[in-house]
Amino acid sequence: MAKELTSKDVRRWFRVYGCRVAAAVSLLVFCAVLSSCAGSGGVGRGSAIEDFKAEAEEAITGLDPAMGDWQGGWKLSDESDSGPLVAQVIALGKGEYKANFLEVFDTRMEPIGILVGRLEGGAVGLAGRAYHSGIDFEVQAKIDGGKLAGTFAGQDVKGTFALERVFRVSETMGAKPPKGAVVLFNGKNFKEWRRADAKEGEDDAVRCELVDGAMRIKGGSIVTRKQFMDSAVHIEFRSPFMPEARGQGRGNSGVYLQGRYEIQVLDSYGLKGESNECGGIYGVGAPRVNMCAPPGQWQTYDITFSAPRYDSAGKKTSDAIMMVLHNGVVIHDQVKIGAETAGGVGGSAGEPGGIFLQDHGNAVEYRNIWLVEQ
Numbered sequence: 001m002a003k004e005l006t007s008k009d010v011r012r013w014f015r016v017y018g019c020r021v022a023a024a025v026s027l028l029v030f031c032a033v034l035s036s037c038a039g040s041g042g043v044g045r046g047s048a049i050e051d052f053k054a055e056a057e058e059a060i061t062g063l064d065p066a067m068g069d070w071q072g073g074w075k076l077s078d079e080s081d082s083g084p085l086v087a088q089v090i091a092l093g094k095g096e097y098k099a100n101f102l103e104v105f106d107t108r109m110e111p112i113g114i115l116v117g118r119l120e121g122g123a124v125g126l127a128g129r130a131y132h133s134g135i136d137f138e139v140q141a142k143i144d145g146g147k148l149a150g151t152f153a154g155q156d157v158k159g160t161f162a163l164e165r166v167f168r169v170s171e172t173m174g175a176k177p178p179k180g181a182v183v184l185f186n187g188k189n190f191k192e193w194r195r196a197d198a199k200e201g202e203d204d205a206v207r208c209e210l211v212d213g214a215m216r217i218k219g220g221s222i223v224t225r226k227q228f229m230d231s232a233v234h235i236e237f238r239s240p241f242m243p244e245a246r247g248q249g250r251g252n253s254g255v256y257l258q259g260r261y262e263i264q265v266l267d268s269y270g271l272k273g274e275s276n277e278c279g280g281i282y283g284v285g286a287p288r289v290n291m292c293a294p295p296g297q298w299q300t301y302d303i304t305f306s307a308p309r310y311d312s313a314g315k316k317t318s319d320a321i322m323m324v325l326h327n328g329v330v331i332h333d334q335v336k337i338g339a340e341t342a343g344g345v346g347g348s349a350g351e352p353g354g355i356f357l358q359d360h361g362n363a364v365e366y367r368n369i370w371l372v373e374q
Contacts, residue, residue, distance in 0.1 A: 048174050052298070056167040059296040063241045066124045066143045067091040068294045069105065072163030074152070085112075085161050087148060090270040093244030095119035099126050099141070099148075100270050105168070106289050106329060108273075113139055126150070168293070170300040170327035175234050177370035184224055184355060185369040187213030196221040196345060196356060214238075214365040221359045223259055223345060227352035229307040230374035233257065234300070235355075239267040239278075240363045241295045251295055252360035254282065257305040259345035259353030261320055261337055265364055268292040279326045282341040287324075287331035298367070299327055306374070310350040320349070 060068045066089050075082035088100045095118045100111040113130025123144035130137040135157055141150030148163040177183050184192045190206045197220050198204035207219025239251025251267035261281070268277035273290030280286055293299050302325040309318040324332040340349060345356055357366060 049169060049171065052169040052173045053167045056169050056293075056297045057165075059238075059298075060167065060294050061165075063296045064091045064243070066097060066119070069166045069168060070148045070163035071105075071166045072148075072161065074159055074161035076157065076159040085163060087163055088270040089124075089143070089148070091241075091243040097124055097126065098270070099128075101130060101139075106291060108289055113137070115139060115141060117141075167297075168327075169298070172234065172300045172302050172325065172328050173236065173298065174368065175300075175302075177234070178372065181370045181372050182226065182228075183370045184226075185215055185366065187215075187367055190215070190222075192224055192226065193222045194225055195219075196223040211365065214367040215357075216363055216365045217253055217357060217359045218363070219359070221356060223356040224354035227354050228258065228371065228373060229352050231257070231303075231305050232372045232374060233303045233305065233355065234368065234370050235303075235366060236298050236300050236368045237265055237364060237366050238298045239265065239295045240365075242267065242362065248276065248360075249362075251364060252358075252362050253364035254343065254356075254358035254360070255301060255303075256341070256344045256353075256356035256358065257303060257322065258307050258320070258349070259347075259356045260340040260349055261305070261322065262341040262344065262358070263301060263303065263322075263324055265358075266292075267295045269294045279324065279331045281322060281324075281332060281335060281337060282343075284337055284341060285332060285335050287326065288333075289329065289331060291326040291329050291331060293327060301326060302328075304374075307352075308349050314350070316350075 068089060070087040070089060072085055073082055074085045084103060086102050086105050090098045092098060097117050099115045101113045102109065102111050112132050113128055115126040115128035117124055117126035123142050126141040128139055130139050130152060135154040137152040137154035139150060139152045141148060146165060149161065151160050190208060193206050194204040195206055206222045208222065209216040209218055235255060242250050253265040254262040255265060256262045264276060264278055264280045264282050266278045268290060269292045271277055271290060273287045274280060275283055275286045278292040304323045306321040308316055308320045310316050319336040319338050322332055322335050322337060343358060345353055
């Protein structure tokens with residue numbers, strides 16, 4: 001039996017900056033699609049999420065002893081005040097780290113403080129400055145034994161903080177395709193895909209690798225053999241761990257709707273979230289909030305897409321429209337896209353196009369790709 005969509009489910013999809021945003025019909029439609037494929041009963045779904053958290057923990061801790069999300073709180077030395085505190089620890093390679101300290105995750109607010117440090121003797125030492133409530137603070141911290149703890153001092157104010165590692169995963173992770181969906185990748189083969197650059201008459205078999213039920217992009221960009229116009233798409237991806245890389249060289253790929261409109265894939269963990277970073281509609285719009293998880297962790301895009309419309313004379317009558325949930329949170333809500341983004345298949349935007357996955361030379365992986373035509 002399909003899980004019934006509840007008001008709690010709807011509110012969850014609308015969580016942006018910790019607020020509720022106005023309802024959009026297309027969002028309700030996609031929530032209904034996701035709800036219909038969540039499986040029977042909330043208990044089973046909760047168990048699946050715990051399994052995905054364990055998967056994330058194994059992946060992240062296996063790559064780096066300090067990288068990832070940390071959550072806890074701070075308190076003043078005289079215990080007159082306290083509050084929540086979280087951190088994103090970013091691995092920069094060669095034992096170096098940067099840590100963003102914030103009040104809450106998933107916000108566009110500037111960090112309270114940014115600390116830098118390095119791994120020495122099995123522990124990561126961090127230092128830097130923070131600003132809060134009109135006071136500049138000197139901050140010292142250490143990551144050791146699975147704990148991130150430290151001190152802060154500024155003017156006549158002193159205190160301590162303590163955080164523990166947390167692993168947060170998308171609530172749409174592992175969503176099963178509903179009845180009538182087009183399954184584009186089920187972890188077994190590439191029969192729904194072809195090389196995007198293959199010329200007519202050439203062998204168009206993809207050169208990707210199958211790795212533990214995932215598709216590792218390799219040997220050129222790929223596109224689905226079937227073509228689509230309006231659609232709701234679920235896709236899971238993860239960027240490789242490339243700590244010494246920077247910018248667009250760090251886990252780069254892209255998901256193109258109708259072969260022409262790109263949602264960027266990139267290791268943008270801990271960055272501001274620009275239009276050319278993870279979740280950005282490339283060159284068109286930055287995500288409302290940077291929902292990028294650490295490299296090595298599986299993530300989700302849930303996308304509703306309406307193709308542009310043209311009249312009989314070939315004149316465009318409406319732009320493409322896209323809504324995107326990244327890791328279960330709305331990052332684009334009914335965004336109009338006036339022109340095709342760069343690097344796609346080209347051709348007339350009034351014609352159907354495939355789902356296009358970009359090869360940018362990085363070992364980005366995809367799994368559980370399905371689509372519902374609208």
